[in-house]
Amino acid sequence: MPELPEVETIVNYLSTKLVGKKIKAIKVFKPKSFIGQPRDVIGRKILSVERRAKLIIIQLSNGKYLLVHLKMSGQLLISPPRCTAPQPFGAGQAGATSPRRCLGPTKYTRVIIEFDDKTRLLFNDLRIFGWIKIVNSEKLKVESLKFGPEPLGKELTEEYLQKVFAKTKKPIKLVLMDQEKLAGIGNIYSNEILFAAKINPLKPADQLKDQEIKVLRDSIIKILLKAIKYKGSSAADEQYVQANGQKGSFQNHFSVYQKEGEKCRKCRGIIKRSKLGGRSSFYCEKCQF
DNA sequence: TGATATGTTATCTT
DNA sequence: CAAGATAACATATC
Secondary structure, three states, X not given: OOOHHHHHHHHHHHHHHHOOOEEEEEEEOOHHHEEXXXXXXXXXXXXXXXXXOOEEEEEEOOOEEEEXXXXXXXXXXXXXOOOOOOOOOOOOOOOOOOOOOOOOOOOOEEEEEEEOOOOEEEEEEOOOOOEEEEEEHHHHHHHHHOOOOOOOOOOOOHHHHHHHHHOOOOEXXXXXXXXXXXXXXXXXXXXHHHHHOOOOOOOEHHHOOHHHHHHHHHHHHHHHHHHHHOOOOXXXXXXXXXXXXXXXXXXXXXXXXXXOOOEOOOOOOEEEEEEEOOEEEEEEOOOOO
């Protein structure tokens, strides 16, 4: 599932490829996947591609923006001109041995944005939870304000975390994943961050000691930066690929995520799995307190 | 085949 | 009323 590192990877790639291009046409195959009137953005140039939390923000030359949320199974892919043959879904994705040479639309392509130079941006989304939305700057501001600070920005201080944690008895893992408290962290990285910080996911947030919060803050930054370095995680059963169709590789560096029953790499304990807020939680009960 | 997985939001419950 | 818990969304996989 795309979280901050995956969205960051996609955004970095798209901004090198899309800035300056003009939108020629938009094809919507699933109405649920595209909110707004395509005619409001056709003929407009792309000025920038940025990220806020797990949102992709495409700035256009008429003061409007295309917001993209990938939710669990969304993909944004750059498709070269004249690549029209439908490709088998698995090609170039989790389980495939090599990336597709030609990234064409699939049965899960919900929206295609075509540019003046004939390249296309494909929005694939198996589960149809994701969306592309046209908004103006007012709406963008409102949406952005709902998120907590960026974990890699300078607003993420120990003091901020102390203040937020002191206010709730919720399990620390749920607080890490709460987008209003901290932007962009989801199930994969909350598990990995808490392992790195040696903190039990179930621990009530208000019980964290200052020293633990200090280590936790360092772990948040360390894990996210490492995941970005490896271009995100294309874990088992995940749809995430980069915008060029290639998988990320941080899944090869997981310590606990999807590792139930395996040995802890620090202490030889066994990795446990439990349900928290309806989501799988992975941790070593021997070295996470 | 029915349970499971999954992020966010809407809707319940306490 | 607010915080916390849970259902809903869509679909593939086991």
